[in-house]
Amino acid sequence: MYNFIKKNNNKEIQSYLLGFCFSIILTIVPFLLVIQKTFPSKLNYILVLVCSIIQIIVHFVYFLHLDFSSEMRWNLVTLLFVIIIIFIVVFGSIWIMYNLNHHVMYTVL
Structure with missing residues (x-):
């Protein structure tokens, strides 16, 4: 019984850490795109919007544990x-x- 709880807890912690890493990456990428001005401003707007939508999905899946089950x-x-x-x-x-x-x-x- 203890091993099951430990494995389940470890799986949940891995899910939170993976979601946290994705969230950090999806926050830093738009920030760097805007600061560095590597693309035209319209493309930057689109990339920031795409990153924000992906980040919303990451939060739903990894932190709220929503899926299609x-x-x-x-x-x-x-x-x-x-x-x-x-x-x-x-x-x-x-x-x-x-x-x-x-x-x-x-x-x-």
Whole structure:
């Protein structure tokens, strides 16, 4: 029984360390890209965005332990629901603010 707990604990620690290393790499790479200015700015924006999306996935997999197994299915459904709600709130607010700004009548004093 002790060996099973020890192996399981060791596997979990390895998962956290691997996720931490990926997170550090995915943080340093965009930082260096921006500081060194090796690529044009539009390509830098795209690379930083790609690194941030990959880092979000790394956090979900290695720290939150989300996967596509049947045990985690409800956690993934809940995560998808939260992402949809955040998307609606953020982009709905931007849309409303844009329309308010567009329809405001400016007067010259």
